Amino acid sequence: MEKTVRETIKDITRIHLLEKKSMCFGQCLTAVGWVGGTLPELYEDDGMVEVATSDVANGGFVVGAGLKGIRPIYVVRYQGFQWYNAPIIVNYACKSKEIWDIPCPIFIRSIAMEGAIGPVAGSSHHSLFQRMPGSKIIAPMTPKEYQYSYDKFMKDDDVYYISEHRRSYDNTLELEDIIYENADFTLFPISITRFDAEKARLKLEEEGYKINIIHQLWIKPFVFKDEWKKALTGSKYGAMVLDDDYEEGAASSIAHNMMIDVCKKVYTFGLEHRTAGFHPDVDNLPPSPEAIVEKVKFIINQNS
Amino acid sequence: MKNIRLEIFKKASLCRNFENELYKKVQDKIIKFPVYLSAGQEFIASSIAVKMQELNISPDIFIQHRGHSTYLAFGGDIYSLIDEMLGRKSGCANGMGGSASIQCKEKNIYGHDGLMGNQVPIGVGACFASKTPTVIFVGDSAAEEDYSLSSIGWASTKKLPILFIVEDNNLSILTEKKVRRNWEMHDVATGMKVKSYDIKDDPMEIYDHLKNSFNEPILLNINTVRKFWHAGAGTDGENFDRYKEEMNFFGKEGREIDEYNNKLVLGAWKKQLEKQ
Numbered sequence A: 001m002e003k004t005v006r007e008t009i010k011d012i013t014r015i016h017l018l019e020k021k022s023m024c025f026g027q028c029l030t031a032v033g034w035v036g037g038t039l040p041e042l043y044e045d046d047g048m049v050e051v052a053t054s055d056v057a058n059g060g061f062v063v064g065a066g067l068k069g070i071r072p073i074y075v076v077r078y079q080g081f082q083w084y085n086a087p088i089i090v091n092y093a094c095k096s097k098e099i100w101d102i103p104c105p106i107f108i109r110s111i112a113m114e115g116a117i118g119p120v121a122g123s124s125h126h127s128l129f130q131r132m133p134g135s136k137i138i139a140p141m142t143p144k145e146y147q148y149s150y151d152k153f154m155k156d157d158d159v160y161y162i163s164e165h166r167r168s169y170d171n172t173l174e175l176e177d178i179i180y181e182n183a184d185f186t187l188f189p190i191s192i193t194r195f196d197a198e199k200a201r202l203k204l205e206e207e208g209y210k211i212n213i214i215h216q217l218w219i220k221p222f223v224f225k226d227e228w229k230k231a232l233t234g235s236k237y238g239a240m241v242l243d244d245d246y247e248e249g250a251a252s253s254i255a256h257n258m259m260i261d262v263c264k265k266v267y268t269f270g271l272e273h274r275t276a277g278f279h280p281d282v283d284n285l286p287p288s289p290e291a292i293v294e295k296v297k298f299i300i301n302q303n304s
Numbered sequence B: 001m002k003n004i005r006l007e008i009f010k011k012a013s014l015c016r017n018f019e020n021e022l023y024k025k026v027q028d029k030i031i032k033f034p035v036y037l038s039a040g041q042e043f044i045a046s047s048i049a050v051k052m053q054e055l056n057i058s059p060d061i062f063i064q065h066r067g068h069s070t071y072l073a074f075g076g077d078i079y080s081l082i083d084e085m086l087g088r089k090s091g092c093a094n095g096m097g098g099s100a101s102i103q104c105k106e107k108n109i110y111g112h113d114g115l116m117g118n119q120v121p122i123g124v125g126a127c128f129a130s131k132t133p134t135v136i137f138v139g140d141s142a143a144e145e146d147y148s149l150s151s152i153g154w155a156s157t158k159k160l161p162i163l164f165i166v167e168d169n170n171l172s173i174l175t176e177k178k179v180r181r182n183w184e185m186h187d188v189a190t191g192m193k194v195k196s197y198d199i200k201d202d203p204m205e206i207y208d209h210l211k212n213s214f215n216e217p218i219l220l221n222i223n224t225v226r227k228f229w230h231a232g233a234g235t236d237g238e239n240f241d242r243y244k245e246e247m248n249f250f251g252k253e254g255r256e257i258d259e260y261n262n263k264l265v266l267g268a269w270k271k272q273l274e275k276q
Ligand SMILES: Cc1ncc(C[n+]2csc(CCOP(=O)(O)OP(=O)(O)O)c2C)c(N)n1
Pocket: B066, B114, B115, B116, B117, B138, B139, B140, B141, B142, B143, B167, B169, B171, B172, B173, B230
């Protein structure tokens, strides 16, 4: 049986604690569920550390552990809680190397959930870290991508914000880019939008459109690869960056960088700029395949 | 005991002379960024540093923005500190730290990022990961930060070898404690099952309270008097000055130590300024 993202995270954590003798900090880790089954059943003596419900201070505890060079994992469930957990990480760990020559590598597992959780915890908040210096942000959605993210972190000395999404935990598939010579439109999806962007692409193709899809693993630093520039240059009606965060953040910033480099319009599509409610009618979720299809067709029609 | 008091005075004297000279450098506009002088409070770090020497412990030290005295009392290099004030790459924080964010790697003193109280959770986390004896300095105002309080709580839960030192000058910039709160730090910490004491910055009183350090978390709320303004060179008038009192106690020997440190500091500044 192929390995899921869930199993990959679990194996990485086991090795990180038992072999690398590190620590994994978080709230309610050792309870029923073990963070969606992504944690091995280990306890404080093994390095699985329960912290109190003191989110701001907890971020600071992990920074202290990071300063000691143990490369801690920090589980923040859910990403919306970063508003309380991020301050000391962003203001100390992310600056420590630059000011004091002391790196403070931390592997932040920041978990987004599917919705139905109201105004607080749904979706991704990686843009919160994106606008400040000193961190790297990556949103792995496949087993290989997750392993790659961890391996990169272990060779690096920066703070890594791993923008996870619960819906990816069952995934066993790797996601391929599709690039045509002369496409009508290009999708640059981030995080969980990658799955629905792929569905939308297939639908649009059924309707006769040629659509590129270029999966975005790295959010920061954003490196605009030559082959992507070429694809965007050849993309007749431009492109769209899709995100599981509000559009006024990483998506807009990446789209801006693309437009500076290539003279094409790059749109954004993410969460709506409003508060989410609990009921499905008032939730605020990342763009569905239908919504993506509709928006792409609207852009193409408007410009043809 | 006189020896110990004298050793503490020697450290305090270096700190006081350093701050007095820095005061002049700020007045003379040789230094043009905010400088947080610790004069008046130097007996806190000096007493703890002497006790650590006696115990043969090199703790991890987490400081706040008013940290020159802690840096010097624990043996930080004066030349690197001066270079830091001059914004040089050879400064103790690469010329990035100014006055508020100094560090000393050799003496395990971690720099502060300017966000009041951050050093409390960071120090607690570092201690949790390493189990190294740790001293965390925090102002009476920064100690009020919610994350400072919850960190003391977690240190208690995990029984960490930490000495929390509240440098209580009764001021948050210029706002007095009674305006900000109706409770005392040592009471809160006691409520969190941390052994806590409210004491004066009398060197021997501090020293005596460090007997059982690092078996468990301890908090000392140490009442002290800031001599100069919150930032920069200025004074609000004559207040009680522990330094004068201690110098008088040692009489001629005290004055000689003061003179010696004055020369040492002036010499160090001269040397570093000539380096330019
Ligand atoms: C998180 C944060 N909040 C507010 C400030 C503004 N501020 C700078 S110094 C200070 C007072 C600090 O007082 P205290 O901790 O007692 O130290 P002292 O200056 O008296 O040594 C405040 C509130 C800050 N730097 N960081």
